[in-house]
Amino acid sequence: MTTKLFGEKIKRVEDDRLLRGLGQYVDDLMPGALEMAVLRSPHAHARIVDIDVADVLDLEGVYAVYTYDDLEGTMAQPLPLLIPHPALTHGRTQYALAKDEVNYVGEAIACVVAVDRYVAEDAVARIRVDYEFLAPVVGVDAARAAERLVHEDVPGNIAARLEQEVGDAEAAIAKAPHKLSLDLRIERSASMPMEGRGTVARWDTDSHRLQVWSSTQTSTGLRAAVAAKLGLDLGQVDVMTPDVGGGFGVKIVHPWPEELLVPMAAMALGRPVKFTEDRREHFVSSAHEREQVQHVDVGFDDEGRLLGLSVQLWHDNGAYTPYGLIVPIITSTQLLGPYKPGAYKVVFESLYTNTVIVTPYRGAGRPQGVYAMERTMDAIAAYLGKDRTEVRSANFIQPEEMPYDHGMTFQDGRPLVYDSGDYPASLEKLKKLVGWDEFEAFREEMAALGRRVGIGLACYVEGTGVGPYEGAHIHVETSGKVKVAIGLTSQGQGHKTVFAQIVADELGVPFEDIEVVAGDTRRMPYAVGTFASRAAVMSGSAVALTARMVRAKAIRIAAEALEANEADLEIVDGLVRVKGTPAVNLSLGTVAVLSNPLRYAFDEASKAATQFTVGDPGKPPVAEDDEPGLEGRDFYSPERSTFANGMHAVIVETDPETAEITILKYAVVHDCGLLINPMIVEGQIHGGVAQGVGGALYERMAYDENGQLLNASFMDFLMPYVTEVPESIDIDHLETPSPLNPLGIKGAGEAGVIPSAAVFAAAIEDAEGIPIRQMPISPSDLFELRNQPVVEPDA
Amino acid sequence: MKIRLHVNGALHEVDVEPRRLLSDALRHDLRLTGTHVGCEHGVCGACTVLVDGEPMRSCLMLAVSATDYEITTVEGLAQDGELSNVQAAFKECHGLQCGFCTPGFLTTITAGLRDNPSPTREEARDMIAGNLCRCTGYQNIVAAVLKAAES
Numbered sequence: 009m010t011t012k013l014f015g016e017k018i019k020r021v022e023d024d025r026l027l028r029g030l031g032q033y034v035d036d037l038m039p040g041a042l043e044m045a046v047l048r049s050p051h052a053h054a055r056i057v058d059i060d061v062a063d064v065l066d067l068e069g070v071y072a073v074y075t076y077d078d079l080e081g082t083m084a085q086p087l088p089l090l091i092p093h094p095a096l097t098h099g100r101t102q103y104a105l106a107k108d109e110v111n112y113v114g115e116a117i118a119c120v121v122a123v124d125r126y127v128a129e130d131a132v133a134r135i136r137v138d139y140e141f142l143a144p145v146v147g148v149d150a151a152r153a154a155e156r157l158v159h160e161d162v163p164g165n166i167a168a169r170l171e172q173e174v175g176d177a178e179a180a181i182a183k184a185p186h187k188l189s190l191d192l193r194i195e196r197s198a199s200m201p202m203e204g205r206g207t208v209a210r211w212d213t214d215s216h217r218l219q220v221w222s223s224t225q226t227s228t229g230l231r232a233a234v235a236a237k238l239g240l241d242l243g244q245v246d247v248m249t250p251d252v253g254g255g256f257g258v259k260i261v262h263p264w265p266e267e268l269l270v271p272m273a274a275m276a277l278g279r280p281v282k283f284t285e286d287r288r289e290h291f292v293s294s295a296h297e298r299e300q301v302q303h304v305d306v307g308f309d310d311e312g313r314l315l316g317l318s319v320q321l322w323h324d325n326g327a328y329t330p331y332g333l334i335v336p337i338i339t340s341t342q343l344l345g346p347y348k349p350g351a352y353k354v355v356f357e358s359l360y361t362n363t364v365i366v367t368p369y370r371g372a373g374r375p376q377g378v379y380a381m382e383r384t385m386d387a388i389a390a391y392l393g394k395d396r397t398e399v400r401s402a403n404f405i406q407p408e409e410m411p412y413d414h415g416m417t418f419q420d421g422r423p424l425v426y427d428s429g430d431y432p433a434s435l436e437k438l439k440k441l442v443g444w445d446e447f448e449a450f451r452e453e454m455a456a457l458g459r460r461v462g463i464g465l466a467c468y469v470e471g472t473g474v475g476p477y478e479g480a481h482i483h484v485e486t487s488g489k490v491k492v493a494i495g496l497t498s499q500g501q502g503h504k505t506v507f508a509q510i511v512a513d514e515l516g517v518p519f520e521d522i523e524v525v526a527g528d529t530r531r532m533p534y535a536v537g538t539f540a541s542r543a544a545v546m547s548g549s550a551v552a553l554t555a556r557m558v559r560a561k562a563i564r565i566a567a568e569a570l571e572a573n574e575a576d577l578e579i580v581d582g583l584v585r586v587k588g589t590p591a592v593n594l595s596l597g598t599v600a601v602l603s604n605p606l607r608y609a610f611d612e613a614s615k616a617a618t619q620f621t622v623g624d625p626g627k628p629p630v631a632e633d634d635e636p637g638l639e640g641r642d643f644y645s646p647e648r649s650t651f652a653n654g655m656h657a658v659i660v661e662t663d664p665e666t667a668e669i670t671i672l673k674y675a676v677v678h679d680c681g682l683l684i685n686p687m688i689v690e691g692q693i694h695g696g697v698a699q700g701v702g703g704a705l706y707e708r709m710a711y712d713e714n715g716q717l718l719n720a721s722f723m724d725f726l727m728p729y730v731t732e733v734p735e736s737i738d739i740d741h742l743e744t745p746s747p748l749n750p751l752g753i754k755g756a757g758e759a760g761v762i763p764s765a766a767v768f769a770a771a772i773e774d775a776e777g778i779p780i781r782q783m784p785i786s787p788s789d790l791f792e793l794r795n796q797p798v799v800e801p802d803a
Numbered sequence: 804m805k806i807r808l809h810v811n812g813a814l815h816e817v818d819v820e821p822r823r824l825l826s827d828a829l830r831h832d833l834r835l836t837g838t839h840v841g842c843e844h845g846v847c848g849a850c851t852v853l854v855d856g857e858p859m860r861s862c863l864m865l866a867v868s869a870t871d872y873e874i875t876t877v878e879g880l881a882q883d884g885e886l887s888n889v890q891a892a893f894k895e896c897h898g899l900q901c902g903f904c905t906p907g908f909l910t911t912i913t914a915g916l917r918d919n920p921s922p923t924r925e926e927a928r929d930m931i932a933g934n935l936c937r938c939t940g941y942q943n944i945v946a947a948v949l950k951a952a953e954s
Contacts, residue, residue, distance in 0.1 A: 730945065
């Protein structure tokens with residue numbers, strides 16, 4: 009089998025097990041483990057006066073109850089602030105169990121370990137807490153007004169203020185022939201994976217080691233956090249990531265309180281302990297994203313070319329800032345999209361509210377940035393009476409300008425430099441795919457039938473594959489089977505398939521002989537995690553580099569054994585053979601035997617190896633610069649991020665009476681560099697678009713003024729079913745390879761969701777002729793908008 | 804209380820509290836962990852099992868009320884080790900990503916295709932309209948329903 013697998017629609021190796029119901033998610037592990045339930049604050053803002061747990065241990069089946077007073081050492085300190093930033097002058101994180109004060113409905117106050125979850129919940133109901141109520145701060149407007157404070161030592165509720173400027177934006181706008189201002193809003197949604205959070209831990213009393221399985225996007229990060237918080241050596245802690253039922257960002261946060269409380273209890277009780285989050289808990293005690301208020305001032309010329317752009321962002325970060333400023337920094341930098349902004353100034357304030365924390369959800373600040381920029385582009389086009397694609401074309405960075413330096417600092421602290429992309433070509437493809445030029449005829453045709461339709465487009469550039477590094481370990485066993493370990497974790501992206509494709513090509517082994525393990529710190533202790541569409545770029549590159557390293561070693565050993573020149577050898581189908589004389593060959597299994605001077609004849613490969621000699625008899629059996637075993641470990645660390653890009657267009661119909669919004673056509677043009685597996689990339693786009701539809705038209709977190717989340721269930725938080733997503737999505741790929749990594753790939757995980765708010769706002773605005781300045785938009789919202797007096801606030 | 808559950812053609816005797824959900828009894832007492840729990844309020848459909856052939860949300864049913872029925876879980880769909888048509892079509896069409904919601908789709912579609920072996924695209928969409936998936940965007944699940952109907 010010499011066919012190249014890179015670029016092929018290979019069926020997933022993950023599927024068989026999952027389809028038979030044999031997947032192993034956290035809650036499927038460790039039968040008989042004790043179970044934890046958590047008492048969560050019913051109040052958005054309160055001081056804890058007293059916690060009475062006297063009755064709890066009387067309940068049969070209860071093993072332990074913990075409050076803040078039971079936490080010791082570093083467990084009694086606030087949870088880590090994972091990504092500090094100089095601008096984050098007032099970063100605050102919660103405690104594993106609340107100390108003195110609660111700042112959102114859902115904050116963990118106490119936990120109970122019992123024989124099962126039923127009993128644990130019964131026990132939690134016995135805990136009595138006396139609260140002194142404090143006035144909550146809910147929403148960006150209340151946070152900005154700062155009449156009340158979330159944290160009394162944080163003036164103005166401002167966690168951070170960050171300003172970046174390239175050129176003199178205000179002067180450029182002042183001098184520009186045309187100016188516009190826009191006030192924009194976007195509301196909260198959430199990752200909402202079908203499997204919530206979950207952790208199970210076992211303390212091995214014989215070996216004094218802690219094993220933790222968690223539904224996480226970073227096993228190495230969690231391992232370090234658990235060791236530090238529980239006072240263990242890193243070498244005593246193993247973290248394994250089992251099957252994970254979706255992540256979409258929320259599971260990159262670590263450690264969650266329960267990820268520490270579960271191992272703490274397992275160690276204290278000497279019994280395995282498990283926590284499985286229920287859906288309501290996921291709504292009120294994991295994380296949300298997206299809420300921002302934005303103000304844009306823009307100056308432009310007669311062609312719609314940007315001369316100066318000044319953006320102010322007010323970002324709701326919820327009650328705490330464990331994940332630093334990543335989301336608003338991404339918004340403020342990725343807002344630029346494929347355009348040259350002229351002079352650019354962006355200022356954001358990250359604000360505390362008494363609501364669930366805000367951390368990255370697929371897209372991670374990009375949807376908001378794209379929304380701001382694309383609303384601006386549409387407003388310019390409307391003002392100048394130009395076609396919306398012309399205004400965009402006038403502002404595109406041209407392919408010959410790559411790499412393009414924006415002169416700013418990106419989320420990874422590196423320069424914001426785009427590596428590749430051909431935006432004019434992408435736009436041409438999109439116009440064809442959606443039928444942009446034919447739309448006016450369609451609009452008229454529909455109008456004649458009394459139907460109202462609109463078209464919108466939105467463009468984005470997505471920094472993907474952020475560093476600092478990922479690694480891979482590849483071991484060829486004497487059976488010829490190839491075992492690959494990557495450090496980052498999988499939540500359904502098909503890593504076991506795509507990385508096996510890379511290894512098959514690079515190493516020359518059958519796909520079926522390759523097994524990939526992800527997110528097990530025993531197999532790969534150095535890794536970062538799965539976020540920022542980075543897995544394919546980072547781990548894919550690391551896997552390729554490692555496979556090349558192992559291949560080189562196999563060729564070296566085989567050359568010696570076969571008395572051939574290395575240059576004359578090739579590896580095909582798991583055999584190292586002489587080019588042109590394939591009968592002269594050695595199986596990789598045999599090479600694996602030869603790589604290890606200790607050769608017990610356990611198997612056929614070992615027997616086969618007895619015919620060959622390798623190694624210099626005048627040197628030690630393992631030479632100074634060598635190691636036993638046909639294996640390798642290598643890391644990929646890019647100098648900076650790659651930048652994928654794409655454009656979406658949608659045609660919607662709005663009902664003139666009911667304001668119902670129907671999707672008639674959805675088109676995606678996408679450039680994520682070279683595709684490893686087009687089937688999987690398209691699956692990522694489908695899923696992203698569906699989440700985007702949800703975020704644009706249905707999903708919102710309905711907090712009342714008391715900080716109660718009114719729709720914390722799947723009954724009331726409207727995630728799309730099949731009936732809400734487009735019947736089909738037209739997808740076209742443009743593959744401009746990234747020059748930054750060995751495979752030319754850029755990453756695809758978040759792409760589908762990034763332009764959604766922008767593209768739906770554009771299409772609905774086009775259908776209705778009403779400026780859309782707030783998303784998501786429901787039929788009721790649209791109905792209300794239609795009945796509001798027309799104002800022209802933008803000019 | 805001691806009850807008998809007929810699951811995937813086998814008879815199990817378990818001792819459960821009257822309040823124990825069927826989903827928990829299947830998962831934790833019988834160790835059939837293929838049935839997943841996504842919301843515990845009957846909306847997502849991940850926990851769907853077949854009760855005398857009809858799709859039911861096992862999180863909305865008590866174990867003690869399931870004693871007189873023949874229950875089929877995702878583990879019972881493959882026959883003689885071979886993936887069923889529906890399972891095979893999911894693999895063929897990339898109808899799953901994380902796999903958490905998948906068992907509920909498989910059981911639902913198995914019953915749906917039994918009742919309507921040749922659905923139109925619209926009927927295929929209808930068939931799965933009560934199940935949530937956060938990964939796939941449903942396009943390939945609809946394709947899988949149509950593919951399974953072909954085979």
